[in-house]
Amino acid sequence: MSDRFTELTIDGVRRVFGEQVALRGMDLTIKGGEFVALLGPSGCGKSTALNCLAGLLPLSGGRILVDGERIDQLPPEKRGFGMVFQNYALFPHMSVRRNIAFGLAMRKVAKAEQARRVEEALRLVQLGAHADKFPGQLSGGQQQRVAIARAVVMEPPLVLMDEPLSNLDASLRLEMRSEIRRLHQSLGLTTVYVTHDQEEALALADRLVVMRDGEVQQVGTPQEVYAQPVNRHVAGFMGYRNLLPAVVTATDGEHVTVTAEGVALTGVNRNGPSSGEAVVAVRPEDFAVLAPSAPPQADELRAEVEIVEYHGREQAVEARLPGGRAVHLRTTERLAPGDAVRLRVPVERVLVFAP
Structure with a gap:
């Protein structure tokens, strides 16, 4: 050999x-x-x-x-x-x-x-x-x-x-x-x-x-x-830290609309279901923090900041959604515990998997 x-x-x-x-x-x-x-x-x-x-x-x-x-x-x-x-x-x-x-x-x-x-x-x-x-x-x-x-x-x-x-x-x-x-x-x-x-x-x-x-x-x-992780387990291991339970409400080709945390989100269907329960996967760095003065968006998530870690140019933030679930985000915005934040994710960065 x-x-x-x-x-x-x-x-x-x-x-x-x-x-x-x-x-x-x-x-x-x-x-x-x-x-x-x-x-x-x-x-x-x-x-x-x-x-x-x-x-x-x-x-x-x-x-x-x-x-x-x-x-x-x-x-x-x-x-x-x-x-x-x-x-x-x-x-x-x-x-x-x-x-x-x-x-x-x-x-x-x-x-x-x-x-x-x-x-x-x-x-x-x-x-x-x-x-x-x-x-x-x-x-x-x-x-x-x-x-x-x-x-x-x-x-x-x-x-x-x-x-x-x-x-x-x-x-x-x-x-x-x-x-x-x-x-x-x-x-x-x-x-x-x-x-x-x-x-x-x-x-x-x-x-x-x-x-x-x-x-x-x-x-x-x-x-x-x-x-392009093929399932929720690969997604979770490859940095999609936010895995939110959801329910499918509509599908359109490669895109699927779900309800997660009471909000309608549209994302990319990654071998996910065409109806019933699903899981939404989002990377921390893919959340955008909306300005307080920005007009309301139908697909925004609202949360309260609980923990902030300083990472140089960025902050790693753990926030709590109204239903009690934690979400993780990375942002250049300067946030502090107790701040109310409005979060949005581009459609192409929302992945939807089978549960």
């Missing part, structure tokens, strides 16, 4: 732990050179899928194929995939250089070739000056760079990353995010990346695989999944 592949296929893969079904027939095709992010909340099955790919977990059903050949019965070392763990998994008694060279030594790569590859990996992750230090002498970000270098030095056909940035502080995460994308592009890697952070996934991946309860909910580009 040392050569690059054209296509990796996950075909009906299941994984069961006792009575708990962690993966329910997962289907996915990954092209060589792609960066694919498995995204979802804790317990959705994304890490289980990664461990099945790596060979760390046997399948309960289904197949994994590389260019048409099954690999799911091969042990991890025969698959030759690179793995970057959440906790780095470095050898504390070995120098940075020896940590990176460990896999090459286990494969009995010639000493001169080992040295060449290790020096190249050190240069790629910008750790040449720290090559003779031990992991305990490095920062978290530097340790993560060592873990990445150890994975890519093997020139693997596939690199698997399991929440590799979750232990880093916010600024380091941003720095390492750029570093991972740079390495992926410059080395022509194929990468499968597990995260629960939608912003991270949107920034890094060519395609997102959104998961829930062991099932794939949606596969698409970051733009597709962000703007």
Whole structure:
């Protein structure tokens, strides 16, 4: 498995732990050179899928194929995939250089070739000056760079990353995010990346695989999944924080009119019902705060501000609708607790789903 592949296929893969079904027939095709992010909340099955790919977990059903050949019965070392763990998994008694060279030594790569590859990996992750230090002498970000270098030095056909940035502080995460994308592009890697952070996934991946309860909910580009979620669960995970119960009153092609919180709203029908109950999804940043002097609008929502968080140019606001439901908005308007606000959303930013 040392050569690059054209296509990796996950075909009906299941994984069961006792009575708990962690993966329910997962289907996915990954092209060589792609960066694919498995995204979802804790317990959705994304890490289980990664461990099945790596060979760390046997399948309960289904197949994994590389260019048409099954690999799911091969042990991890025969698959030759690179793995970057959440906790780095470095050898504390070995120098940075020896940590990176460990896999090459286990494969009995010639000493001169080992040295060449290790020096190249050190240069790629910008750790040449720290090559003779031990992991305990490095920062978290530097340790993560060592873990990445150890994975890519093997020139693997596939690199698997399991929440590799979750232990880093916010600024380091941003720095390492750029570093991972740079390495992926410059080395022509194929990468499968597990995260629960939608912003991270949107920034890094060519395609997102959104998961829930062991099932794939949606596969698409970051733009597709962000703007066109297929159901309320994907919408909620991708930042549509406001999910309001509603009742359909009329449909007209791709548009649907509903009553939500006593107000008639028109939005885009996203695989939603043509009658009966529905759910309206709105992102916080899509609410417009109307000026107090603006004339009344038939589709405006009225609310009272309860909590205001300062986010620099913007404020993150939680307000309460007359029926008691909270709504979240982001605005450049300066609001304070107790303020009455009138909110409106453009039709194309209101998504309507089945309940």
